Amino acid sequence: MSTKRDMEAFRIEAVRQVKEDERLLGLIRHQWLANGTVYGHRKPSRDLRDAGERCSRHRVHRLMRAEGLRMQVGYGRKPCFHCGFSHAAAANRLDREFDVAMPDAE
Numbered sequence: 493m494s495t496k497r498d499m500e501a502f503r504i505e506a507v508r509q510v511k512e513d514e515r516l517l518g519l520i521r522h523q524w525l526a527n528g529t530v531y532g533h534r535k536p537s538r539d540l541r542d543a544g545e546r547c548s549r550h551r552v553h554r555l556m557r558a559e560g561l562r563m564q565v566g567y568g569r570k571p572c573f574h575c576g577f578s579h580a581a582a583a584n585r586l587d588r589e590f591d592v593a594m595p596d597a598e
Contacts, residue, residue: 516540516547517555524561532556532563 523536533553540547556562 513555516545516551517559519543519545520552520555521559521561524556529561530564 519540520536523539524531527535527539533549533556536556537547537549537552540552
């Protein structure tokens with residue numbers, strides 16, 4: 493059974509965790525911007541561990557996802573002739589009525 497003291501300890505731990513997440517998120521954002529917003533969660537987590545912070549890449553991934561920090565995906569696309577909207581069909585100009593004087597001769 494949980495006592496009132498256990499619930500209070502749980503609440504204090506949750507508040508401490510939220511404060512630590514906010515501090516770590518500031519460091520993550522700094523690393524993410526320093527890398528040019530190109531990399532995902534692996535490089536900032538490795539940079540933070542190199543700087544002496546204790547955090548897993550899963551925690552960094554969770555915080556980045558919650559904050560909306562995403563890596564750059566691809567390099568953009570060049571316009572191409574077969575992309576985009578399809579055009580309305582052209583009128584059928586081959587179905588014309590005309591008279592032939594004589595058939596083709598070879």
